[in-house]
Amino acid sequence: MTLLVVSAMFGGGVFNIPQNMAQSAALGAILVAWLISGLGIFFLARSFQVLADIRPELTSGIYMYARAGFGKLAGFLIAWGYWLSVAFGNVGYAVLLMDALNYFFPPYFAGGNTWQATLASSAIIWGLCFLVMRGVKGASVLNNIGTVAKFVPVTLFLLVVLYFSFSRDLFTSDFWGNVSDQARQDKPLGGVIDQIKGTMLVTLWMYIGIESAVVMSDRADAATVSRATLLGYFLVTVLFVLVSILPFGVMSQGELAAMAPPSTAAILASLVGAWGEVMINIGVIIALLSSWLVWTLLVAQLPWACARDGTFPKIFAKTNKAGIASFSLVISTAIMQAAVVLVYFSNDAWNLMLSITGVVILPAYIGSAAFLWKVIWSGDYPADAKIGKISALSISLIATGFGLWLVYAAxxxxxxxxxxxxxxxxxxxxxxxxxxxxxxxxxxxxxxxxxxxxxxxxxxxxxxxxxxxxxxxxxx
Known part of the structure; x- marks a missing residue:
């Protein structure tokens, strides 16, 4: 379960965090943004932990919480938005994967939305669909291997940057983004609040998947779901923060902002030569395929769970001999295919998928935290819960407030x-x-x-x- 959570969050996006964050903010604002996002997601994860304890019967809870608390339409809309956010997120993986392949086969996959990239993305989308159709166990084994393998290039990247190339003077210069930089064509970053807002959808994108153990909670007990969620959160948070801030000790904000994805590859190439760029791009490919596999599992799970209680049409509950939600998976794959075609006509494919995914998943997070608040307010909070009522109320209010802040930032x-x-x-x-x-x-x-x-x-x-x-x- 922990590897499921880690792999869901720790996808190919981590390899482009330096450019994604530097595009909108200087180092000081990035640190504040991670502090806000890290705390907000922590309390959101704690909300899932509390709900798994007090309402263990609500499996696939990311939508059932909203349905139990706010009615059938609210539950449906949460499930619908979450489902499509997962589908669009997979298309975001496709864009990044094509960019990584373009390093080895230029210029056929440049930008992730050439006609060659569209055909390759489509082939992988349907290939993963048929792989998952064969059963969860085999897909989980492949995910575990991929999750371990993708830590290698990230760890090496951090070691090279920190121990061999890090400049403390460069790291602390232009901390709040006040110095003009020709590398970013003198583009003003704005005030600190604007910079923080500009990074919010990026940080949200990186944390999408924190709920994956909850989505698959019908396959494990509540204690396992709770521990896996928090352990996965702490592991990826440390990595996200380090990968996004340490490059400021190697290059200026403007230089980082101007890099093509995956920016970690360009940074490592400038420090150790071409082999570093090759290794990072291989790491991106492994990471993306591993996370993409996890999200192919998740994208079929929710409509299947919804169909069992009447929130989705009954046909979505159809399963094959391997116990996989076959109809749900095929329809989900068809939606991803349509989104790939949409990306083909976009100027900025990656940011389009990142932004849409972040926006449509927000109600799922807010709804879960708000449901916990409602349970406490209505007096139904069990006296024997592992977390006290006052602590649970604080957790729910902070998590809900964080979700509303993200709406404002979007x-x-x-x-x-x-x-x-x-x-x-x-x-x-x-x-x-x-x-x-x-x-x-x-x-x-x-x-x-x-x-x-x-x-x-x-x-x-x-x-x-x-x-x-x-x-x-x-x-x-």
């Missing part, structure tokens, strides 16, 4: 794009409710108003996209 433009994604799911919810609820109304009064509001927001967002008023979200 910005209105990406929240509008998220409304489009959620609105697309409403007909699926109607289908599921009509097929499982019999004569019961598909929408309650409040749910109907929520659905109308979502459709209006989605219509406004589509119009703004068509007229070019949301270039931050999508530009072809």
């Amino acid at each position: 910005g209105v433009q990406f929240m509008l794009a998220g409304a489009v994604i959620y609105a697309i799911g409403l007909p699926v919810f109607y289908w599921a409710r009509r097929s499982s609820a019999g004569s019961e109304r598909a929408f309650t009064g409040v749910e109907a108003l929520t659905a109308i509001a979502l459709f209006l927001l989605a219509a406004a967002a589509v119009w703004m996209l068509i007229t070019g008023q949301l270039p931050q979200v999508y530009s072809s």
